Amino acid sequence: MSPSSRTPSGATEASDTPSEADETPALATIGEFGLIARVTRDRVQPPATLLGPGDDAAVVAQPDGRAVACVDVLVEGVHFRLDWSAPEDVGRKAVAANLADVAAMGAVPTGLLVGLAAPRDTPVETLEGLAAGMWAEAEVVGVGLVGGDVASSPTLVVSVTALGSLEGRAPVTRDGARPGDVVAVCGRIGWAAAGLAVLTRGFRSPGAVVDAHRAPTPPYGAGPAAALAGATAMIDVSDGLLADLGHVAADSGVRIGLRRSAFEVPGRLAEVASALGVDPVDWMLTGGEDHALAATFPAGTTLPTGFVEIGEVLEGEGVVVDGEPHAGAPGWEHFT
Numbered sequence: 001m002s003p004s005s006r007t008p009s010g011a012t013e014a015s016d017t018p019s020e021a022d023e024t025p026a027l028a029t030i031g032e033f034g035l036i037a038r039v040t041r042d043r044v045q046p047p048a049t050l051l052g053p054g055d056d057a058a059v060v061a062q063p064d065g066r067a068v069a070c071v072d073v074l075v076e077g078v079h080f081r082l083d084w085s086a087p088e089d090v091g092r093k094a095v096a097a098n099l100a101d102v103a104a105m106g107a108v109p110t111g112l113l114v115g116l117a118a119p120r121d122t123p124v125e126t127l128e129g130l131a132a133g134m135w136a137e138a139e140v141v142g143v144g145l146v147g148g149d150v151a152s153s154p155t156l157v158v159s160v161t162a163l164g165s166l167e168g169r170a171p172v173t174r175d176g177a178r179p180g181d182v183v184a185v186c187g188r189i190g191w192a193a194a195g196l197a198v199l200t201r202g203f204r205s206p207g208a209v210v211d212a213h214r215a216p217t218p219p220y221g222a223g224p225a226a227a228l229a230g231a232t233a234m235i236d237v238s239d240g241l242l243a244d245l246g247h248v249a250a251d252s253g254v255r256i257g258l259r260r261s262a263f264e265v266p267g268r269l270a271e272v273a274s275a276l277g278v279d280p281v282d283w284m285l286t287g288g289e290d291h292a293l294a295a296t297f298p299a300g301t302t303l304p305t306g307f308v309e310i311g312e313v314l315e316g317e318g319v320v321v322d323g324e325p326h327a328g329a330p331g332w333e334h335f336t
Contacts, residue, residue: 027127028120035124035150039131045144048110058146060111060163067110068164068171070101076156084199087126089214090158091133093289097238098162099141100218100291104236106172106227107164109220111146112138114160117153130158133215141220169227172295176232177252181296181313186222186306188212189241190265190280193287194272201276208268218291225304226295234295240286242330245294245319252296255316257323258285262310285321286330 027035036053045052051059072094074080080090095112102109114134118127134145177183195213204210218236226234233252235244241258249256265273265280273280296313297303318325 025124026120027118027122027124030124035127038124038128040145043135043144045146046142049144049146051146052144053147058111058113060146062110062163062165064165064167066166068102068105068107068166069161070098071159071161072097072101074158074160082126082156085214086133087129088133088136089211091130091135092137092215093133094130094158094160095134095137095162096216096218096291097289098160099137099220100216100236100238100293102162102164103218103220103223104172104234104293105164105166106169106223106231106234107166108224109141109143109162109164111143111163112160113163114145114148114158115151116148116159117151117155117157119154119156120152122156134160137215167224169224172223172227172231172234173251174233174235174248175251175253177248177254177256177296177313178232178298179254179313179315180299181232182299182301182303182309183245183256183258183294183296183311183313184303184307184309185237185241185292185294186226186304186308187219187237187292188217188290189237189292190269190284190287190290192216192289193283194269194280196287196289197276197278197283198272206268206272209272212290216289216291219293219306222293222304222306226293226297226307229297229304230301231295231297234293237288237290237292237294239288240330241292241294242285242319242321242326243288246330248294248296249317249319252313253317255314256311256319257314258311258319258321260322262308264308282328285326286328 040053048061074094191212194209233248237244245256263281263284269280
């Protein structure tokens with residue numbers, strides 16, 4: 001399913017119709033197991049889920065014999081705000097961040113585990129919306145939420161672990177880029193940063209960029225396609241293109257040179273940037289949370305559909321744009 005054909009946030013059907021008295025109970029009212037029952041009721045698991053929620057652990061088929069595994073943690077007030085995003089959007093975002101990491105290894109997802117910590121007075125409707133968004137994003141790639149855990153906390157925290165299969169291929173890591181390779185990117189970049197800039201200024205439109213911040217649309221299928229095309233290195237653009245390509249450059253022992261002219265600015269992004277007095281290419285270079293995929297390929301490779309060449313791999317170290325280091329922070333980093 002392509003990102004444009006996704007079910008709108010909140011469109012997941014409810015499993016029952018709550019009574020007026022039970023319309024917005026708090027988490028403390030129904031407890032851990034009541035919540036788990038609500039968010040797993042009537043959900044259908046894909047064939048790869050051999051044993052789903054309800055036991056001490058799930059069992060997921062891994063025909064490859066190896067499991068790709070990754071985890072991301074989202075904290076309210078740091079990664080999301082419920083006055084900016086609907087719970088369904090937060091659920092989608094939590095799952096998307098992990099599925100993009102699986103794709104960046106050249107793998108396909110096989111299952112998801114969810115850890116949730118929430119205050120006792122959290123409305124159950126908020127948590128059901130969060131779960132609905134998770135299930136909806138999982139369905140985009142045909143996997144299920146196979147298990148997890150719930151705990152009390154003073155802050156709403158969502159942790160998602162994704163599992164994936166390499167389908168017999170070698171993983172595409174960050175350390176394989178070589179001088180002479182081309183650098184390419186697939187997916188939207190700069191859109192989530194534009195949405196964040198709009199929201200922090202107190203606006204809620206244009207919807208296209210605000211929605212990009214609320215719930216990204218990673219090109220999941222592009223990861224395995226890049227692996228099949230011979231990608232030498234690949235990474236999920238979560239913290240900013242310059243920052244994430246910096247990891248590839250460091251791990252591969254190379255320099256990555258980008259061409260500013262290679263970045264075609266979409267019209268809507270240009271309009272928002274003009275209104276805010278920002279250079280849109282800066283958003284594209286340093287903005288995170290779009291979860292595009294950046295990869296390197298041997299020169300002469302026919303790039304998979306959706307990938308656009310933006311630079312080349314050189315001798316040296318670091319990342320440069322038109323031969324010069326970028327002025328300013330290359331992207332997001334915690335604890336700085």
